[in-house]
Amino acid sequence: MIERLSLRARIFLFFALIAAAVPLFFGLGLWMAAQRIGGDATPHLVLFGGMAGFALIGVILWVWQMFDLNVARPIQSVARDLQTLMHANPQHAPDTKATRYLGLLGPVISEIATTFTDVRADVAKEVDEATRSLKDQRQQLEAILRELNEGVIVCNASHRILLYNRRALQILGVTEEMGLGRPLFSILNQQPFILTLDRLTSRYLEGRYTTHPEYLMTNLVFAKTDGSLILEGRMNLIVDEAEKSITGYVLTFDDVTEELKGLITSDRLMRSTLEELRHPVASLRAAVEMLQEIPDSDAEGRRAFDKVLSEESTKLSNDLDQFGNAYREIVTSQWPMSDVHSGNMLNALTRRYRDDESITCDVTGDPIWVRCDSTTIVALIDHIIRKALVELDCDTFLLQGREGNKRTYIEVTWNGEVASPSMLERWLGEPIERGLGLCGAEILEHHKSEVWCEPAADGMARLRIPLLPPSKAHLVTTSTAPLAIRLEFYDFNLLKPEQLGAIAERKLRDLTYVVFDTETTGLEPSNGDEIIQIAGVRILNGRVLTGEAFDYLVDPGRRVPPLATRITGISQEMVTGKPKIQDVLPRFHDYVGDAVLVAHNAAFDMKFLQLKEDLCKVRFDNPVLDTVLLSAIVHDHTNQHTLDAVAERFSIEIPPETRHTALGDSLATAGVLLKLIDLLEVHDITTLGEAIEASNRIVEIRRKQAKY
């Protein structure tokens, strides 16, 4: 009981006790004295005793006041100062004047405070520095990943994606299915990964990796689930040395579909041709040997063999032609090639001559895409330019990419004579600087190409290098446009072990959500209203992944009423010719995967989705949360649960230009969801099951209210 009183109150009580004891013991003493002395002394005793008593009480009160002022209060103020120092303001200086009667306590506390402040500042500085270097490292990692020409995917041990780079998206040709926290096997065939991970895991656990030449790495060939791509890659384990366990793996890969196809085809061609050639050659040889034996007189016998010679040589000739044609069809060689933008390649080359005054070299014409190994081709062009400079005495060069019928060309035009075929042959026979130790002829052989030089206008000469056309059509902007915004490409929080158990028991904080919104032609899906826009964002580990947004306009196949246009800003022209719902909804289904679906007034949006399920051959059986209902749980004092009202309550800004766009509303709803998850915890709602149950109760209450 007494411990709970403040220090000052307790000290006051002590003094009060003494003060109370004074009249008690004085009274008692004087009373006993009065008994002995007799009644006459009583008035004197009362008077002097009373005076002494009051004086004593006065002294006690004065001492208490001094004690309170100079001991109790300073101690309390020191305590408060220390508290402030510890928890709020590290710069806070304790008031030393108050503690002047407390002996060494004041100076000691000041010293402690100073030391504490210094330590705090040091720690803060160290944390700052560490954070900055971490940020630098992160940016470097991001830059490396972005520029890497190989696809990179990092997965945890349960094959969920923790990281991927832009190249991985390009190679796999996926956008919707790829996402942080998503299973790898929604994109890639699982068998090779399971087998390879098993193999590497046992290599690690049995300790064989320490002596293995490839350590914790191995090659693997795998395919996309739809079989459209064959890929070759390397899997490298990430291990937790302390726990002796597998954290995950890094997968680097390249598309080898065409290379493999080319290899297989040429191998098959080689084998079948060898076999087929043996037949006519055998017949020819046998017939010639027989002819030598048959006497001239046997005209009929000789004619028969003449016929064999003629037939078999024609057949042999035809077989060879067929072989030649088939071989020509195998466009890829075993030399690795990629689609290259001629602008990038040729500009890189001209930079080499920038500081060289003897050479003027410019790129001209429209850039094109070519398929080649740019390193060796650039080295080859550089070699030719330097040879022409010396041997043909020319100094101005123009580089140009040109598209032909079956081929693409890189042209080098110079102000001088034509290089003769034998001169070119000599140039091509020399080793090339920076050409990977190859000579020009070998580089051309790898590209199955030839070069020649022909006269051009104005006494110029033009050298042509035919190359393959690009393996697929490229838009000029392909490399940057769809992914221009900075993406949250990775989330290492997923490295924590996978939460197990039924999804209902999982914490709201740990779930992956897709928060989505649809814009429609009207409010009655069963009465012909259709979706005209659908957008969604993914939430993973409490983070909205804005870079992985889903956002599509949909051609509703019907008229967009003016009212819908006024609300959503989406006009008829904007949706005509856009993909139909049959194309968009399966993509959205891929995007959603096994995430929890969230929408503001989810019932409305789900109705639109579900009515299209049969048409689009997809089913949305994911758990669904409705932010309207969740808001009603935590803010039961109000009926205002529109997106605007809820967002305002949480101070989430919706830019006016994005309100009533599907993506803008999805983002706002995602922000609302994150705040709601915090508040639901206050209401002891922490798992998905509890949230759904509470939502259902709200629905029940509302239904009952509607009855009255």
Next chain:
Amino acid sequence: MAKSVLVVDDEPNIMLSLEYLMKRAGYEVRLARDGDEALASVMSSPPDLILLDINIPKRNGYEVCQAIRSNPDLKNVRILMVTAKGREVEIEKGLALGADGYATKPFSTKELAERVAKLLNGSEA
């Protein structure tokens, strides 16, 4: 006057057949075994047509072809390249350097004779 044909090849076995084939078609036939010999023969008296193999010693067929095409006096000489190189890019190179036609080994002698006749009559350019 009979048209003249210069056969340039370094394979005696195929030259034997080509010489016979051209003679039988009524042309006056000359032979050359390498690029230098071929150019010398062309310079001394331009033939109407050359059957030109690409893989020949000293100067290759492309070189001979370009040398002939760079001389305006020889612009009437038809050149039919005959070669074992059959890739499209090689055919393209031959035509770019001034050949009038291209025949890949092995070929049908009958068809070759027809193409020579067409070139000499100016109907195959």
